[in-house]
Amino acid sequence: MTTKTVALVTGGNRGLGLEIARQLGQQGMVVVLGARELPKGEVAAEALRAEGLDARAVKLDVASERDIAALPAFFRTTFGRLDVLVNNAGVALWEADDLDTFRRTFEANVFGVVAVTYALLPLLKDSPAGRIVNQSSILGSLTTLEQTPEMFSTFLQPAYTASKAALNGFTVALAQKLAGTPVKVNSAHPGWVRTDLGGSKAPMTVEAGARTAVMLATLPAEGPTGQFFHQGERLPW
Numbered sequence: 001m002t003t004k005t006v007a008l009v010t011g012g013n014r015g016l017g018l019e020i021a022r023q024l025g026q027q028g029m030v031v032v033l034g035a036r037e038l039p040k041g042e043v044a045a046e047a048l049r050a051e052g053l054d055a056r057a058v059k060l061d062v063a064s065e066r067d068i069a070a071l072p073a074f075f076r077t078t079f080g081r082l083d084v085l086v087n088n089a090g091v092a093l094w095e096a097d098d099l100d101t102f103r104r105t106f107e108a109n110v111f112g113v114v115a116v117t118y119a120l121l122p123l124l125k126d127s128p129a130g131r132i133v134n135q136s137s138i139l140g141s142l143t144t145l146e147q148t149p150e151m152f153s154t155f156l157q158p159a160y161t162a163s164k165a166a167l168n169g170f171t172v173a174l175a176q177k178l179a180g181t182p183v184k185v186n187s188a189h190p191g192w193v194r195t196d197l198g199g200s201k202a203p204m205t206v207e208a209g210a211r212t213a214v215m216l217a218t219l220p221a222e223g224p225t226g227q228f229f230h231q232g233e234r235l236p237w
């Protein structure tokens with residue numbers, strides 16, 4: 001059992017997820033890295049512990065019902081709580097544009113988020129300051145795409161855009177369902193960030209890209225809910 005704030009970051013073994021976990025750990029949280037291949041999560045958690053942070057890994061493929069079913073008992077028995085959920089795990093499948101691509105993209109980016117969130121919602125509701133951050137993308141901002149199509153033409157991938165727009169819809173609906181509780185739910189756009197997904201030409205570092213999710217994971221009680229942010233600025237849906 002712990003009196004410290006406990007956070008789960010999905011897809012925490014590399015990229016933005018690992019850096020979000022690092023920055024939350026630096027704020028004194030216990031951070032749990034969800035990793036679909038547990039050994040990779042263990043290596044990443046060990047790296048954070050070597051930096052003096054309180055980190056550990058849990059096996060979590062967001063497409064695995066078995067992994068998700070085990071989560072609530074893991075948090076209750078290990079820590080007695082869960083305060084922050086960062087739904088960061090996601091895929092962008094650029095190689096094809098067909099129904100199978102849509103199914104695989106939605107499996108990770110939408111259904112995985114919904115399944116993990118609903119499994120952990122009772123714990124988050126028990127927290128004095130439950131925070132849910134859905135790692136979205138500006139490519140899921142339909143208003144932005146409609147108004148400035150030229151900005152995103154080289155990145156346009158229908159399955160990815162549709163999945164992040166659906167994720168944003170989940171953010172709004174869940175935040176409204178949880179109105180009147182301490183739990184806040186927001187979407188984050190990290191920026192175009194140098195990771196395996198973002199590629200080497202991306203202008204932002206992971207340190208900078210992680211900050212939007214970290215800000216939303218640490219919102220004060222009077223902070224917003226049901227909104228979409230990039231670096232402290234609201235984005236349109």
Ligand SMILES: NC(=O)c1ccc[n+]([C@@H]2O[C@H](COP(=O)([O-])OP(=O)(O)OC[C@H]3O[C@@H](n4cnc5c(N)ncnc54)[C@H](OP(=O)(O)O)[C@@H]3O)[C@@H](O)[C@H]2O)c1
Binds near residue numbers: 010108202
């Ligand atoms: N980088 C950008 O420019 C950018 C921009 C906008 C939004 N985003 C969003 O930010 C998030 C993180 O992106 P990133 O750039 O850090 O990508 P990344 O470097 O490719 O890392 C993706 C992470 O998600 C995990 N993952 C994928 N499918 C999973 C599943 N079924 N279950 C559990 N984990 C899974 C990966 O695990 P494995 O290591 O096992 O593959 C990895 O840990 C994504 O949601 C992405 O859409 C990124």
